[in-house]
Amino acid sequence: MxxxxxxxxxxxxxxxxxxxxxxxxxxxxxxxxxxxxxxxxxxxxxxxxxxxxxxxxxxxxxxxxxxxxxxxxxxxxxxxxxxxxxxxxxxxxxxxxxxxxxxxxxxxxxxxxxxxxxxxxxxxxxxxxxxxxxxxxxxxxxxxxxxxxxxxxxxxxxxxxxxxxxxxxxxxxxxxxxxxxxxxxxxxxxxxxxxxxxxxxxxxxxxxxxxxxxxxxxxxxxxxxxxxxxxxxxxxxxxxxxxxxxxxxxxxxxxxxxxxxxxxxxxxxxxxxxxxxxxxxxxxxxxxxxxxxxxxxxxxxxxxxxxxxxxxxxxxxxxxxxxxxxxxxxxxxxxxxxYGAFGSVTRDRREVVIEGRAGDGPWLEYEFKGKPGSVRGRPGQFAPYHLRLDWLMWFVAISPSYGEPWLTRLLRQLLVGDPATLKLLRDNPFPDGPPTEVRAVLYRYRFTTRDEHRATGDWWHRERIRDLVPAVTLADVPDWR
Structure with missing residues (x-):
């Protein structure tokens, strides 16, 4: 043997x-x-x-x-x-x-x-x-x-x-x-x-x-x-x-x-x-x-x-x-x-951008650690580390069903300023207290051309499509636990 x-x-x-x-x-x-x-x-x-x-x-x-x-x-x-x-x-x-x-x-x-x-x-x-x-x-x-x-x-x-x-x-x-x-x-x-x-x-x-x-x-x-x-x-x-x-x-x-x-x-x-x-x-x-x-x-x-x-x-x-x-x-x-991956390839890129505001102030964007957000943000190297929330947000942009039931819960966590949730993000635009309203906006992204990148320094160009989740307050999202 x-x-x-x-x-x-x-x-x-x-x-x-x-x-x-x-x-x-x-x-x-x-x-x-x-x-x-x-x-x-x-x-x-x-x-x-x-x-x-x-x-x-x-x-x-x-x-x-x-x-x-x-x-x-x-x-x-x-x-x-x-x-x-x-x-x-x-x-x-x-x-x-x-x-x-x-x-x-x-x-x-x-x-x-x-x-x-x-x-x-x-x-x-x-x-x-x-x-x-x-x-x-x-x-x-x-x-x-x-x-x-x-x-x-x-x-x-x-x-x-x-x-x-x-x-x-x-x-x-x-x-x-x-x-x-x-x-x-x-x-x-x-x-x-x-x-x-x-x-x-x-x-x-x-x-x-x-x-x-x-x-x-x-x-x-x-x-x-x-x-x-x-x-x-x-x-x-x-x-x-x-x-x-x-x-x-x-x-x-x-x-x-x-x-x-x-x-x-x-x-x-x-x-x-x-x-x-x-x-x-x-x-x-x-x-x-x-x-x-x-x-x-x-x-x-x-x-x-x-x-x-x-x-x-x-x-x-x-x-x-x-x-x-x-x-x-x-x-x-x-x-x-x-196993298997990419049996289909999307032709355009969509991203969900989460924004919040305090009172009547301006809408400010939450930046994620890995997924595209700001047009000036150059994509980073994270693998083999896995940013689970960032990955699921990509799927939500393709089909909102991927965000059920957790996407609205995520918005609630931002409304209460949950520390564990904020740790998953790159930065918190509301360091002095949580926002009073948040929303999820769907954008179409593409890489800039060489000329656009030289002229602006931007890595991405984006166009707003629609609100994926309209503005909600804490009263609009019940606690699920």
């Missing part, structure tokens, strides 16, 4: 997977700790206690079905961040195998508990992706064991579904992916542009067409090469990693791209990293590891792979279906999921 289990030549790849995944876990737990009170806390926009009262445990397994308090949530998030930080610096890998597995299991269970009560705020594909890969990481071993070949194949299977699913949803979706024109719009209309997105949008259109064509090759062809012998599998993974780095430069997609990179390095053999002089000085990475490991662990790894194979039936059916859906979990533990 050991000959079919120990993966010689992938020690550095496993090291990078474990450290990279720990870094993503650390970011995810910090995001939860910093944002939960305003979003899902007991006084938040969609409180966890209300959610667990109507949704049974079997549909959303979570520690917080047993008990919820803001203090307990904070303890879970900060405990997860601590374990992730220790894993990132290599402490976890040096523990005995059972303890290493326990640390990874605790991180997975803690984040599962958060995601399963996170409601719409945690409805993104990268949440399930982190949980799926995090579950497999429980069984990747420690510094004293060889990388388990079945688990490395399982990681490639996740990467295959991530890339191929995204490629299929594009090819089957918006016609602009098939005529290679989607990038005429995408960099301008994506949920949260980055500091280089303005320049990406201004690239020559023929280059945009080349980018789309290359994307199709990367997502629809190269994933099959992951299961071919080396060096083909590693070469395909390297191309995917480089493509993901290109996406990192072009926008803010939380930790989605970084998770794809983590998965990609699992398929790259040690010889490549040695050629780059990466990891060769790390005793953990350079060790050929002490054999296959204990029998109980070997058997458990094979059981996990068999479980993944069985749970993959639904996602595979979804892949081959003409009615393919994106980012769906087929089990409440998020063990095997479907």
């Amino acid at each position: 050991g000959a079919w289990f120990a993966a010689d030549g992938y020690n550095i790849g496993r090291l990078l997977v474990q450290r990279g995944l720990a870094a993503v876990y650390l970011v995810a737990f910090l995001v939860a700790a910093n944002q939960f009170r305003a979003l899902i806390g007991s006084r938040g926009l969609t409180p966890v206690p209300s959610f667990v009262a109507r949704v049974p445990f079997k549909r959303s397994p979570s520690l917080f079905h047993w008990r919820y308090s803001d203090r307990l949530f904070a303890a879970v998030a900060w405990s997860g961040a601590t374990l992730a930080a220790l894993t990132l610096v290599g402490v976890t890998a040096r523990l005995p195998l059972a303890l290493t597995m326990l640390v990874w299991a605790l991180m997975w269970a803690a984040y599962l508990s958060i995601v399963n009560v996170g409601q719409r705020w945690y409805g993104f594909g990268w949440e399930s992706l982190l949980l799926e890969v995090g579950f497999l990481a429980i069984f990747l071993g420690n510094a004293d064991t060889a990388p388990p070949w079945p688990l490395l194949l399982a990681l490639r299977w996740v990467l295959f579904r991530l890339e191929f699913g995204a490629g299929l949803i594009k090819w089957r979706g918006d016609p602009c992916w098939r005529d290679l024109t989607c990038l005429y719009f995408h960099h301008e209309t994506q949920p949260m542009p980055g500091p280089l997105s303005w320049w990406f949008h201004r690239l020559p259109r023929p280059l945009h067409r080349v980018e789309v064509a290359a994307n199709h090759v990367t997502q629809l062809v190269l994933p099959f090469g992951l299961f071919l012998p080396q060096p083909v599998a590693g070469a395909c993974a390297v191309v995917m990693v480089v493509t993901q780095l290109w996406l990192v430069l072009s926008g803010n997609f939380s930790w989605l791209n970084w998770m794809a990179i983590v998965l990609g390095v699992s398929a790259i053999p040690d010889g490549f990293w040695a050629w780059l002089r990466i990891g060769t000085g790390d005793g953990y990475a350079a060790a050929s590891a002490g054999g296959a490991g204990p029998l109980w662990w070997v058997v458990l790894c094979w059981v996990v792979v068999a479980l993944v194979a069985a749970l993959s039936i639904g996602p595979v059916r979804n892949l081959v279906s003409s009615h393919q859906v994106m980012n769906r979990s087929f089990d409440p533990l998020h063990l095997v999921n479907t």
